[in-house]
Amino acid sequence: MVRETRLSPDNLIHPLFVCPGRDVVRPVPSMPGVAQMSVDKVVAEARAIHKSGVPAVILFGIPERKDALGSEAWNDDGEVQRAIREIKERVPGLVVITDVCMCEYTDHGHCGAIKGGDVDNDATLELLSREALSHARAGADIVAPSDMMDGRVGAIRAALDQNGFSDLAIMAYSAKFASAFYGPFRDAAESAPQFGDRRSYQMDPPNGDEALREVALDLEEGADIVMVKPALPYLDLIWRVKNEFKVPVAAYNVSGEYSMIRAAGINGWIDEERAILEVLTSIRRAGADLILTYFAKEVAKML
Ligand code: PBG
Numbered sequence: 001m002v003r004e005t006r007l008s009p010d011n012l013i014h015p016l017f018v019c020p021g022r023d024v025v026r027p028v029p030s031m032p033g034v035a036q037m038s039v040d041k042v043v044a045e046a047r048a049i050h051k052s053g054v055p056a057v058i059l060f061g062i063p064e065r066k067d068a069l070g071s072e073a074w075n076d077d078g079e080v081q082r083a084i085r086e087i088k089e090r091v092p093g094l095v096v097i098t099d100v101c102m103c104e105y106t107d108h109g110h111c112g113a114i115k116g117g118d119v120d121n122d123a124t125l126e127l128l129s130r131e132a133l134s135h136a137r138a139g140a141d142i143v144a145p146s147d148m149m150d151g152r153v154g155a156i157r158a159a160l161d162q163n164g165f166s167d168l169a170i171m172a173y174s175a176k177f178a179s180a181f182y183g184p185f186r187d188a189a190e191s192a193p194q195f196g197d198r199r200s201y202q203m204d205p206p207n208g209d210e211a212l213r214e215v216a217l218d219l220e221e222g223a224d225i226v227m228v229k230p231a232l233p234y235l236d237l238i239w240r241v242k243n244e245f246k247v248p249v250a251a252y253n254v255s256g257e258y259s260m261i262r263a264a265g266i267n268g269w270i271d272e273e274r275a276i277l278e279v280l281t282s283i284r285r286a287g288a289d290l291i292l293t294y295f296a297k298e299v300a301k302m303l
Helices: 039-052 079-090 121-138 152-162 180-188 208-221 232-245 255-266 272-285 296-302
Strands: 012-018 025-027 035-037 056-061 095-100 142-145 169-176 225-229 249-253 290-293
Touching: 012 039, 012 079, 012 296, 035 039, 039 056, 039 079, 039 296, 056 079, 079 095, 079 121, 095 121, 121 142, 121 152, 142 152, 152 169, 152 208, 169 208, 169 232, 180 255, 208 225, 208 232, 225 232, 232 249, 232 272, 249 272, 255 272, 272 290, 272 296, 290 296
Parallel strands: 012 035, 012 056, 012 290, 056 095, 095 142, 142 169, 169 225, 225 249, 249 290
Antiparallel strands: 025 035
8 A cells, every 4th residue: 555666567668579571480599588570470469468458569670681771771661660550450559669770770780871980970860760750651659769879859850740740759768878788689689780889879887967968958859758778777867867857758678687587587596577576666666657678568467
């Protein structure tokens, strides 16, 4: 009766990886329980997620072909675009969010166009806008830019507004750190950078004030929901962002955070179910309204 923090399926967003083909379920070795799935399988999984009580999914695409600019990202017949259309048609009521980024689509694995050995921020804004628009045309409810280019929320907002999508919301990965905890995801999304790292565009882990400045910029540019990522090593920033801005805050309980609990659970080293609930509750207690987590469907069932 006196419990202060509640964890509910309503707070959760389930990530899904969409790959080419039919009838494909390709388990991700470093993320037991997570698989890449072709559109038909993704739709079935989306239905199960919706049935569990989780209100939203976020889609990541693994394209058939990659190139220097990541042009499959704005192919209206791409994996993600087809998955959006199918889910909206067959699982009405489920909120479809899309990750907007180039790293899954570029052959070099970076989150934007390359010039002189580094990502060209401003040239990338145009590519991200094309991708977001393509997701909007397919029927996405929310687009979620995760690239960390400066000015991308404003650019995407303008592109959406000019093309009749002024009602479409933006969930910005605002305070996204250059983290070791994305390792398993890069297996899942086949998006590891082929040279260098992401430290010229993702944030330096010691910087908390800078995270607040990044959030302020994204809100000015039109973000509706802001995100802190990863969640557990940055609980203080979830708290600070929520208290400073009083806007909807999402936190990404990322792949490495997932795999640590899974691995310990599989080995019998911790009580997995209790650990999952404790971790997700701590993220809520820190101030997150929404949690992106690979545990979402499972947790909804526990709850
Ligand atoms: C794309 C992106 C990443 C994640 C979400 N979107 C990886 C990265 O920046 O390398 C990570 C999610 C996770 O680890 O679960 N830029």
